[in-house]
Amino acid sequence: MFDATALEEALQLLGQLLADRHQPFDVVAIGGGGLLLIGLIERPTKDVDLVALRDGAALLPVTTLPPILREAIEDVARVLELSPSWMNGGPGSLLRFGLPDGFLERVETRMFGALTVSLASRFDQIHFKLYAAADDRPNGKHHVDLQRLQPTHEELRAAARWARTHDPSEGFAIVLRGVLAAFGLREAV
Amino acid sequence: MNRALQDKAVELAWRQWTALGVAGVVPLPEHGIDLEALIAFTPFISAADPRLERECQDWCVRLSPHHVSVSRLRRVARMFQPYADPHAADLSSIARAGQADRVIHHKGLDLSGKSRPPRLEHPALIQLRSRHIFGIGARADAVTALVMNPREMVRLSSMDPGYTKRAMALVMEDLASTGVVTKLIINQTAHYKLIQEAPLRALLAPLPTKLPRWIERLVLVAALLSARRRMPNHAASSYAVELAKVLHQLRPVAAVLGETPPTTGRPSVLLAEIATWSQTLLEP
Numbered sequence: 001m002f003d004a005t006a007l008e009e010a011l012q013l014l015g016q017l018l019a020d021r022h023q024p025f026d027v028v029a030i031g032g033g034g035l036l037l038i039g040l041i042e043r044p045t046k047d048v049d050l051v052a053l054r055d056g057a058a059l060l061p062v063t064t065l066p067p068i069l070r071e072a073i074e075d076v077a078r079v080l081e082l083s084p085s086w087m088n089g090g091p092g093s094l095l096r097f098g099l100p101d102g103f104l105e106r107v108e109t110r111m112f113g114a115l116t117v118s119l120a121s122r123f124d125q126i127h128f129k130l131y132a133a134a135d136d137r138p139n140g141k142h143h144v145d146l147q148r149l150q151p152t153h154e155e156l157r158a159a160a161r162w163a164r165t166h167d168p169s170e171g172f173a174i175v176l177r178g179v180l181a182a183f184g185l186r187e188a189v
Numbered sequence: 190m191n192r193a194l195q196d197k198a199v200e201l202a203w204r205q206w207t208a209l210g211v212a213g214v215v216p217l218p219e220h221g222i223d224l225e226a227l228i229a230f231t232p233f234i235s236a237a238d239p240r241l242e243r244e245c246q247d248w249c250v251r252l253s254p255h256h257v258s259v260s261r262l263r264r265v266a267r268m269f270q271p272y273a274d275p276h277a278a279d280l281s282s283i284a285r286a287g288q289a290d291r292v293i294h295h296k297g298l299d300l301s302g303k304s305r306p307p308r309l310e311h312p313a314l315i316q317l318r319s320r321h322i323f324g325i326g327a328r329a330d331a332v333t334a335l336v337m338n339p340r341e342m343v344r345l346s347s348m349d350p351g352y353t354k355r356a357m358a359l360v361m362e363d364l365a366s367t368g369v370v371t372k373l374i375i376n377q378t379a380h381y382k383l384i385q386e387a388p389l390r391a392l393l394a395p396l397p398t399k400l401p402r403w404i405e406r407l408v409l410v411a412a413l414l415s416a417r418r419r420m421p422n423h424a425a426s427s428y429a430v431e432l433a434k435v436l437h438q439l440r441p442v443a444a445v446l447g448e449t450p451p452t453t454g455r456p457s458v459l460l461a462e463i464a465t466w467s468q469t470l471l472e473p
Contacts, residue, residue, distance in 0.1 A: 012426075013426055013427070013430065013456065016424050016426050016427045017426075017427040017430050017431075019424075019427075020420065020422070020423040020424060020427040020428075020431075021427075075430050075431075075433075075434050076430060078430075078433060078434070078437060078452060078453065079429065079430050079433045079452070079453055079454065079456065079459060080453070080455075081453050
């Protein structure tokens with residue numbers, strides 16, 4: 001598990017390694033790792049979830065990590081005794097139906113050697129956390145993270161609209177209403 | 190880290206080559222030498238000491254045919270090949286060269302002519318002494334290994350990687366059939382133990398203090414030296430990661446020595462651990 005210091009250390013090492021190998025990468029991170037890096041949560045996290053690779057204004061799929069990046073991640077994992085997938089493209093499928101409008105304008109960018117990490121903003125993390133919370137057990141880590149982000153009702157409405165573009169099913173709508181209700185928002189989605 | 194490792198390797202190489210007859214003024218080693226491992230390893234340090242390279246070339250061109258196992262050298266050199274510096278003189282090729290090529294080497298190289306035939310009575314040269322008694326090949330080297338490790342039950346798979354398992358099996362079966370060793374089957378694997386220790390010790394005396402497994406030790410050192418050569422400008426932290434990767438891949442080689450190389454830790458600490466550990470490989 002990473003605390004903020006350990007996570008920064010792993011990213012610094014990865015970025016330095018990529019720099020020495022002359023292999024720069026620009027990645028887009030969401031999830032607990034991203035929240036930890038921008039100081040919005042303090043709980044330890046086990047990984048850094050990537051939603052995309054970035055090439056200027058273009059976002060590229062990351063469901064399968066490029067072999068060179070994956071190798072460097074595994075090399076760092078070996079030395080620091082981390083899981084080989086401590087940085088992974090797990091949530092990469094979110095890119096298929098699109099990220100929230102204006103996502104890239106809101107990211108916070110951090111440089112670690114040859115690794116540039118675009119961190120999802122608080123507003124966008126509310127979107128991702130609401131979507132994840134609907135798939136999580138009540139009071140699971142996504143619920144707790146969402147509570148820590150202290151979303152306004154307007155932010156939750158925007159997040160709910162986005163989440164429905166990813167899962168328009170009625171079953172999902174029912175669960176989503178339950179999550180919103182826990183935040184005092186009782187309206188149809 | 191690499192400078193200290195390189196200096197130590199150069200010092201060890203000079204001592205071993207001097208025992209073999211190369212013109213040098215260093216104390217001779219008390220441990221046994223592995224000629225093919227030394228030939229395959231020396232190019233990894235020759236850039237640091239051009240005189241060593243020149244004197245070794247002289248020895249290899251003029252004296253190696255009397256002492257070197259060409260087939261073993263070919264196999265041993267292959268183990269070092271992944272880490273080789275393409276710019277270094279290939280001593281293995283010189284030592285493996287046939288008579289005609291040897292003449293070409295003789296003409297093409299600026300040889301010092303200073304090498305002298307090795308004094309085979311020196312303890313460090315037990316390998317060469319054994320070869321002069323039993324012939325250059327697996328039999329001589331197997332007997333040497335048995336005499337230097339008389340209480341060990343040895344398996345074919347753990348024996349000299351410079352020879353094929355088949356070659357070693359034939360030798361060990363011969364030695365078993367003549368009562369020199371005893372053969373035991375443990376877990377469906379043949380193990381051998383020396384019985385006729387005293388006469389063989391007397392035959393090969395004077396024995397060195399130890400006969401380390403130089404092939405594995407020097408492959409590990411060569412791999413580490415090669416890593417620095419390939420990554421001269423790496424930051425210390427990523428250099429530690431690269432070295433750990435090299436050592437991780439070479440864990441089976443280290444395991445033969447009963448060693449577990451350091452491959453984890455904070456980069457600065459890891460680098461220091463690798464430096465300390467790698468130098469012990471050069472201490473018999």
